[in-house]
Amino acid sequence: MFNPFKMFFPKKMVGVDIGASSVKVVEISRWGGGKTLENYGEIKSDSFYKESSDGKKTNSEPLSNDFISKAIRGILDESQIKTKSVIFSIPDSSTFCTSFEIPFMTEKEIPEAIYYNASQYITLPISEVTLDWKIIPNPPGEKKAAMKVFLVAVPNRIVQEYKAMAAIAGLKLHAIEAEALGVTRALIKTSQKTVCLIDIGVQSSTINIIYKGFLKSSYSFNFNSGQLSRIVSSALGVDLKEAENIKNKEGLMHPRQDVVKTLYMLLDPLLIEIESVCSEFLYREQKQIEEIYLTGGTANLPGLKEYFAESLKKNVYVPNCFSEFLYPPILEDTLRQMAPSFSAAVGVALGGLEA
Ligand SMILES: Nc1ncnc2c1ncn2[C@@H]1O[C@H](COP(=O)(O)OP(=O)(O)OP(=O)(O)O)[C@@H](O)[C@H]1O
Ligand SMILES: [Mg+2]
Incomplete structure (x- = not known):
């Protein structure tokens, strides 16, 4: 249904990337054809680690999800991000990506064909993974040619972990997305x-x-x-x-x-x-x-x-993932410096604002 309010109230989305060196959070909005960087924040992982008795910081212990969720909450509060909808970027090490072809078929038939093919490529049982895919369009002259599929599989256990993290951080999980898809969306214009x-x-x-x-x-x-x-x-x-x-x-x-x-x-x-x-x-x-x-x-x-x-x-x-965003000009240099670290967070959030 046509919703006139959508044209006036920007839709907002939070993107979170839990990296090995820092957690990045962005809040972006979309209005008509434009995009605004509403807020951003980052917390370095080494600030999470407690100093050990000899005064040195140790990062040999992996951080608990509970701890990371609280860090995310901290960034949201500090950056005054009120938007609840979040998309997490899933590190490439936790996802399994592959591509293959399926014969031309209708949109309704695609999921079954993908599930059927996926079991040949994924070592985990299909019942233990969540699948996400993109169909790569054929050139105009070859509309009915074999369809190229880019497939991402994420273990259900990981999906559950992200759901729990969103809840602890007081956010509503809109989606999760493979980092590789996020950086591609953010940088390929x-x-x-x-x-x-x-x-x-x-x-x-x-x-x-x-x-x-x-x-x-x-x-x-x-x-x-x-x-x-x-x-x-x-x-x-x-x-x-x-x-x-x-x-x-x-x-x-x-x-x-x-x-x-x-x-x-x-x-x-x-x-x-x-x-x-x-x-x-x-x-x-x-x-x-x-x-x-x-x-x-x-x-x-x-x-x-x-x-x-x-x-x-x-x-x-x-490339600069912020280059097409509106933001206060005073941030220009800072954002150019930060941009390479923020590609995944920006890219997954953008995915949530696509029509
Ligand atoms: N000007 C710079 N020159 C070189 N390296 C830099 C510069 N600024 C930051 N870095 C490096 O970038 C790294 C952090 O990058 P990034 O934030 O993309 O990592 P991450 O997302 O936490 O890691 P991962 O994606 O593996 O989880 C650090 O190793 C830091 O030293
Ligand atoms: Mg990273």
Whole structure:
């Protein structure tokens, strides 16, 4: 039914991304064709950990969901976010993504065909997972060709955990969504180019291939950016906190060549993974990757974009997930800095505002 109020009252949504280094929360709204960043907040994980008896912070113990929920509540209160509807981004390590084809069929027939096919790809029993999928549209001339499906499976146990976390944080769970789908929505604005989008995480990283605006494949592996600070710390003999500051400020432009060389050595396995995913895509689909996008906080590492561009011989960008939002101009620089860390939270929230 046509609801005139929808045109005047913006619809709002909260997006939450529980990352290894911090929890990010955004509140966004949509009105007509525009989007507004209403509020945002972040709490670093190391501030969660209690100091142990020797005064050092320890992060060997995983945080309880109860604790994370309370942290989310804290961010909501501090940022004065009143919206209750929330979408959580599910880390790629907790989801299983695959793609396959099904014969052309009507919309009604699709779910059964997907459930039937899914059991061939997913190691867990189908009764123990929740499935989410996207159908990649066929080109106009091939409307009745086989349908390409991008499938995400999340163990039911994880879905339950997120439901419980939302409840403790005083939120209403609107949906959960795989991080890879979230970052794709947040960052891919054009469907013209074939893009390789790399989300560099603190614990693991994901290489996504986006073709004509749709996520075609998503591959996670254990490149962790936490090692970059550790190597700077041991090379310079400074503590981890200081090493992290130096790494973030100087990165690959650090005056000491030995430091830069060790950073290159740590980054090279990531480049090898990217090259192999891109050539596998070329082999399978006969499509060259045209552009490389980097996201995740480490995308801001000074000199990284240039190093990747030179090594991969492609244009490399660090897209800004806030670029199409309205926000107070004074936040411009802050948001540009924060953007790579917030892609997942922004992307999943945007999904909740789509018509
Ligand atoms: N300017 C910078 N240069 C390099 N690294 C940076 C910079 N700013 C932040 N980082 C790094 O980004 C990382 C945090 O990124 P992000 O917030 O995307 O991680 P996360 O979402 O918590 O991790 P994960 O996705 O693995 O759960 C930290 O390791 C931090 O050191
Ligand atoms: Mg992350």
